[in-house]
Amino acid sequence: MPNARQNLAVLLESVVVQISGHGGAGSGVWIAPGRVLTCAHVTGGGPADVLWGGGRYPASVLETVPAFGGEDLWPFPDLALLAVADAPDHPCAWLSDRPVSLHTDLLAYGYPALYGEGRPGRTSISGRHRGTSDLLGGTFVRFTDDEVAAGMSGGPVLDLRTGAVCGLVKSTRKAGTALGGLVIPLNGMRAFPAELWRDVWRAHDRAHADGAWARARQELAEPTAGKPIGPALSPSDEVALLELLASIPVPGDLGEVFRRALYRPAIRPDDLVPLDVRDLMYELAERTLRPGELFGPVRLAADLGSTASGAMGERLRVWAAVVAAKLGQGSELDEWRARTPLASDDEPVIVVQLEPDALRPDRYRLTIWVHEGDVTSKLYLDDHAVYSAADARAEVSRHLTEQLRRLHGRGTVEFVLPTELFDEDFEELGTRRRSRLGRTNPVVIRDLERLQDPASWHEWELRWKQLKAGTASTEWLDCTDRSHPDQLDGRIRGHERIGVMALTRRLQGSTQEALEVALGAGVPAAVWRRDGCSEHTTAQPGNACVGGRFRDDFERRRSEHPHEPLPRLVKKLRNDAAAAPDSDECRNVVLLWDSPERLPEPFVPLTEP
Numbered sequence: 001m002p003n004a005r006q007n008l009a010v011l012l013e014s015v016v017v018q019i020s021g022h023g024g025a026g027s028g029v030w031i032a033p034g035r036v037l038t039c040a041h042v043t044g045g046g047p048a049d050v051l052w053g054g055g056r057y058p059a060s061v062l063e064t065v066p067a068f069g070g071e072d073l074w075p076f077p078d079l080a081l082l083a084v085a086d087a088p089d090h091p092c093a094w095l096s097d098r099p100v101s102l103h104t105d106l107l108a109y110g111y112p113a114l115y116g117e118g119r120p121g122r123t124s125i126s127g128r129h130r131g132t133s134d135l136l137g138g139t140f141v142r143f144t145d146d147e148v149a150a151g152m153s154g155g156p157v158l159d160l161r162t163g164a165v166c167g168l169v170k171s172t173r174k175a176g177t178a179l180g181g182l183v184i185p186l187n188g189m190r191a192f193p194a195e196l197w198r199d200v201w202r203a204h205d206r207a208h209a210d211g212a213w214a215r216a217r218q219e220l221a222e223p224t225a226g227k228p229i230g231p232a233l234s235p236s237d238e239v240a241l242l243e244l245l246a247s248i249p250v251p252g253d254l255g256e257v258f259r260r261a262l263y264r265p266a267i268r269p270d271d272l273v274p275l276d277v278r279d280l281m282y283e284l285a286e287r288t289l290r291p292g293e294l295f296g297p298v299r300l301a302a303d304l305g306s307t308a309s310g311a312m313g314e315r316l317r318v319w320a321a322v323v324a325a326k327l328g329q330g331s332e333l334d335e336w337r338a339r340t341p342l343a344s345d346d347e348p349v350i351v352v353q354l355e356p357d358a359l360r361p362d363r364y365r366l367t368i369w370v371h372e373g374d375v376t377s378k379l380y381l382d383d384h385a386v387y388s389a390a391d392a393r394a395e396v397s398r399h400l401t402e403q404l405r406r407l408h409g410r411g412t413v414e415f416v417l418p419t420e421l422f423d424e425d426f427e428e429l430g431t432r433r434r435s436r437l438g439r440t441n442p443v444v445i446r447d448l449e450r451l452q453d454p455a456s457w458h459e460w461e462l463r464w465k466q467l468k469a470g471t472a473s474t475e476w477l478d479c480t481d482r483s484h485p486d487q488l489d490g491r492i493r494g495h496e497r498i499g500v501m502a503l504t505r506r507l508q509g510s511t512q513e514a515l516e517v518a519l520g521a522g523v524p525a526a527v528w529r530r531d532g533c534s535e536h537t538t539a540q541p542g543n544a545c546v547g548g549r550f551r552d553d554f555e556r557r558r559s560e561h562p563h564e565p566l567p568r569l570v571k572k573l574r575n576d577a578a579a580a581p582d583s584d585e586c587r588n589v590v591l592l593w594d595s596p597e598r599l600p601e602p603f604v605p606l607t608e609p
Helices: 001-017 186-191 194-207 212-218 236-243 254-263 276-287 296-305 310-326 330-339 387-407 454-469 487-492 510-522 547-561 568-579
Strands: 016-021 024-032 036-038 048-052 057-064 079-083 103-112 122-135 139-145 156-159 164-172 180-183 349-356 365-370 375-381 413-417 443-446 473-477 499-505 523-531 589-593
Touching: 001 016, 001 103, 001 122, 001 156, 001 212, 001 387, 016 036, 024 103, 024 164, 024 296, 048 180, 048 568, 079 186, 103 164, 139 164, 156 454, 164 186, 180 186, 180 499, 186 194, 186 443, 194 236, 212 236, 236 276, 236 296, 236 310, 254 276, 254 296, 276 296, 296 310, 365 387, 443 568, 454 499, 473 487, 487 510, 510 523, 523 547, 523 568, 547 568, 568 589
Parallel strands: 349 413, 413 443, 443 589, 473 499, 499 523
Antiparallel strands: 016 024, 016 048, 024 036, 036 079, 048 057, 057 079, 103 122, 103 156, 122 139, 139 180, 156 164, 164 180, 349 365, 365 375, 523 589
């Protein structure tokens, strides 16, 4: 342990900085690339200079909390975040805002002016956590057993039990004595605006991906004592997971993510007010497990990995598998994955197929069948193509009303259509009083041509498997994208993980061609709007457009509901659009959701289900 503490002391010494601000001279610490944390009373609320490594760097104040100090001592939390625009390459301190255990040994660094030199010099002091003091609107940690001299304010305080910087020096109890002083715990950073808090912590977590600080913490005899992180998780695994969590979008509903990762979902998340997924990770890590339960951070990584796209989702899943193996919980992870599927396949599916006649392409043969578990029932089949599109709508509406009543309203409705009917608004059929089919049930369309072309099934099946596993990505074609079909085909075929083609405006011209290219390349899902983009149609200037707002809103909803299958998510969008008539970005949204697990019309006799 002595060597471990010495190594940590060297790391701490490398991140402490001297501050020259309106409040006088003080200290600070590098916490993320180009970011310094110090005391608000050191900067005086204004800009400051950061002195480090022989250089002097001007810094601006990103945030001061509170904005103004009192007459004597600046109120809690007395923190300032500085941005150094032209910062040199520098290390960053490993931070923790978890509570510090009583009687823990502490080590602090700062720049006091001692020994009559009149010039601050880097100095370390050691002491102990002897309790807390509630004053100035918050709770401070009491640092004792050494002198806290002027100029130490803002210096980092290291928890020698966990190897993490847990706070900043605030003030001395009595100058010139070894009575110590007060330390600002890092949970005071939660007074920063939430977005700034997330940005800083995510930058901090990514900066520690090299693991240098983690290796030093690993050398401690009790690297995870005091529960800064669950006792079963090593510092290196902790750093690796935090770096991954810092690289994925912030989920819109953190409480829902937390409940999904709990084994006992009925448990209320107490008074937890998470600002990012790192909060959830620590909360789950510190919860007591029952026999047979999977370690919380592994559950969280597996859950997020099932919905994150591309390489990031793969890395989260690999992390979960590796750590579960280390803990001897491989079987528990398999059980956890089995109980949290991405989509539900247990509800009935009503399939409506319209097939054009070879001689009269404006007339369609109608077939309707229902899948209920392993049972398939054909409900309706005409032997001749007798329906126009308008006549087919009326016949379909009658049959759907009957079947949904029989199924007590449950069921997804699939329309298997030729491409010329893709923009028929079948989801607007009235099957319930004062409502529409697409608002009462998930409604999707499928590609009749692909169902009848076995040559495309291989790529289709591969991409569908990735879509179901949550590893597929989305290819957006924005309003201004005029990619040649050959370019788009190469782009899609060169990226096997593309599972969704998303268009920001209606199928017309280039967008129609783009969808046909995607379907031919085996992409199993597509989403678009039936409306045009007025801003681009009229060539009006400006970056914002209806199509762009549709993309932003659609992606935001997916991040808020990462486990929601797209048919259910689009149903939510349709209801929200109906409830907000002044918002047009998600009106008339269409989803093509093409499962190769139900291939062409089943060869079953016409029956009553």
